[in-house]
Amino acid sequence: MIAPPLRYRPDLEQPQPDEAETDASLEKSFDHILETTAADYGRAVRAVHAKAHGLFEGTFTVHAGLPGELAQGLFASAGCYPAALRVSTNPGDILDDNVVLPRGIALKVGQVSGDRLPGAEGDSQDFLMVNVPVFAVPTPDKFAGKLKLLAATTDRAEGAKVALSTVLGFINSALGKVGLESGALAGMGGSPQVHPLGETYFSTVPFRYGDHVAKFRLRPLSASLTALTGQIIDTSGRPDGLRETIRKDAAGLTGEWAFEVQLGRDPDRQPIEDASVEWQEDEAPFVQVATLQVAPQDSWAEDKVRRIDDAMHFSPWNALVAHRPLGGINRARRRAYRHSSDFRVAVNGCLLSHDADAAS
Numbered sequence: 001m002i003a004p005p006l007r008y009r010p011d012l013e014q015p016q017p018d019e020a021e022t023d024a025s026l027e028k029s030f031d032h033i034l035e036t037t038a039a040d041y042g043r044a045v046r047a048v049h050a051k052a053h054g055l056f057e058g059t060f061t062v063h064a065g066l067p068g069e070l071a072q073g074l075f076a077s078a079g080c081y082p083a084a085l086r087v088s089t090n091p092g093d094i095l096d097d098n099v100v101l102p103r104g105i106a107l108k109v110g111q112v113s114g115d116r117l118p119g120a121e122g123d124s125q126d127f128l129m130v131n132v133p134v135f136a137v138p139t140p141d142k143f144a145g146k147l148k149l150l151a152a153t154t155d156r157a158e159g160a161k162v163a164l165s166t167v168l169g170f171i172n173s174a175l176g177k178v179g180l181e182s183g184a185l186a187g188m189g190g191s192p193q194v195h196p197l198g199e200t201y202f203s204t205v206p207f208r209y210g211d212h213v214a215k216f217r218l219r220p221l222s223a224s225l226t227a228l229t230g231q232i233i234d235t236s237g238r239p240d241g242l243r244e245t246i247r248k249d250a251a252g253l254t255g256e257w258a259f260e261v262q263l264g265r266d267p268d269r270q271p272i273e274d275a276s277v278e279w280q281e282d283e284a285p286f287v288q289v290a291t292l293q294v295a296p297q298d299s300w301a302e303d304k305v306r307r308i309d310d311a312m313h314f315s316p317w318n319a320l321v322a323h324r325p326l327g328g329i330n331r332a333r334r335r336a337y338r339h340s341s342d343f344r345v346a347v348n349g350c351l352l353s354h355d356a357d358a359a360s
Contacts, residue, residue, distance in 0.1 A: 002283065003265040005069050005212045012213065012272045013326055022141045023335050030336060033092055034343050041094070044347035047340035049088040049104050051095065053196055054246035055301075055308045056085040058294035060109045060259070066289055070261060072210025073322030074112055074125050075289045082110040083292060084308055087196050087246065090130065097235040097242045100193055104130045105201045105218060106314035107292070115321040119338075126318040127259075129201035129218055135275035140332040193235050196242060197255065198228030205275050206264060207316070208324040213264040213272065215279060217286050222256035243300060250299035259290040275329045311350060313341050 006012075016022070030047055038044045064078035071077070086106040089095070107127040203216040220226045228249070235241030262284050264270040270279040298304070315337040316325045325333065 002285065005263040006265050006267060006270070008208050008211055008213050012267060013331075014273050015331065016139065016141055016328060018141060019328065019331065023332060026140065026332060026336055027339055030339060031343075034340065037092055038343075038347050044344040045092065045094065046344070047092040047336070049086075049090055049106070050092045052086050052088045052309045053103075053242040054085075054087040054250060054299040055304045056087075056250070056294045056297065056299055057304070057308075058083050058085065058255075058292060060107075060290055060292050062290045063288070069212060069263065070287060070289050072212065073114065073208075073320050074109065075261075076210070081112065084108045084110070084312060085292070085294065086308055086312070086314065089242075096239040097193065098239075102130055102132060103196045103199060103201075104128065107218070108312065108314060108318075112320065117317060117319050117321055117324060120318050120320075121313070122318065124318050125320055125323060126314050126316055127203065127216055127218075128314060128316050129203050129216065131196075131199040131201050133202045133204065134278045135204050135329065138274040138276045139328045141328075193233045193242065195228040195231040195233055195245070195249075197225055197246060197249065197253075198231055205329050206270075206272050206326045207319075207330075208322060208326060209261060209263065210322045213270075213326060215262045215264075217258075217260040217262065218292065219258045219260060219286075220255075221258045221291065222254065224253050225255045225257065247298065247300045250294075250297055252296050253294070254296060255294045257292040258288040259292055260286040260288050262286045272327045275327060310348075315341070 034044065034047050037047075037050070060081045060083040062075050062077070062079045062081075066075060084107075088104050088106065089097075089101045090104055091101060095101070105128075107129070109125045109127070110123060112123055112125045198220055200220065201218040206213050206215050208214075220229060233241055233245050238244060262279055262281075264272075264279065265284050270284050271277050315333070316330060317334045317337065319325065325331070
């Protein structure tokens with residue numbers, strides 16, 4: 001028998017006493033990497049998920065008639081919202097697609113009303129996900145010392161890109177993206193590249209869900225997407241092979257994803273502070289609450305690259321109070337994502353966009 005949903009309360013979070021020092025350590029290492037990549041490229045790029053493979057505009061439809069435990073926050077009533085979607089690879093370095101790495105999706109749902117978190121920009125609710133269900137380590141402090149050592153190996157040489165991607169893989173774990181451990185890095189370039197549009201994506205970390213707490217999942221729903229699940233893309237001799245394949249497929253693709261919620265039910269079985277624990281579906285099932293839809297489009301149109309890839313800022317802290325990010329990994333993301341965004345503005349000299357409808 002499945003337990004009732006856990007009620008949200010502030011003391012579900014248990015901050016570590018040294019989180020300010022951990023944040024400062026992460027930020028110092030971050031600075032080193034941001035400055036290195038900016039010197040390499042002559043412009044600032046995202047500190048995580050720097051390379052995009054596809055950019056989409058679509059609609060995010062919240063379902064009608066949801067039961068009370070699911071009708072929370074953005075999902076309290078039926079509605080249709082503009083959405084922007086960025087498909088990417090997780091390092092902060094722009095690598096050849098022959099390097100096989102975890103993928104991510106950043107989803108920005110626009111024109112959202114309701115009480116917003118302090119510092120939340122625009123009118124969006126952002127969801128950041130990766131294509132594995134858990135995080136490599138439980139808490140940010142586990143990464144601080146490791147990241148400091150790894151960052152010290154980074155230099156400005158063009159040939160240091162793979163070493164840099166190793167550093168950024170650990171950053172991604174510490175900041176809420178699934179990171180790269182040595183086993184995964186050992187297989188870089190040796191595993192098949194599967195189609196990103198056929199993958200299932202997970203928030204990996206918890207969020208407030210109105211009166212409850214939850215993780216999120218984005219699952220291919222339409223036949224046009226499920227047909228791509230597990231499909232291997234040959235990137236041999238194609239540094240941007242994923243982007244080229246997605247662009248070709250997107251021109252004729254009408255896609256639908258199920259946006260699903262996994263309500264936490266037991267703080268011991270579905271912990272808030274340990275991001276390395278998978279919430280088992282038989283104890284905490286995923287339930288669809290919305291549908292993300294995209295029509296055929298050019299996923300790498302020049303104006304879309306400018307508006308979404310270059311100028312859009314994604315952060316889980318661009319959110320309603322009802323969907324506040326929870327846990328230590330999310331707390332570390334708040335300062336780090338803002339720091340990366342400010343660096344891009346300072347180096348590139350352009351303002352960033354925070355609204356999904358600005359992408360349309």
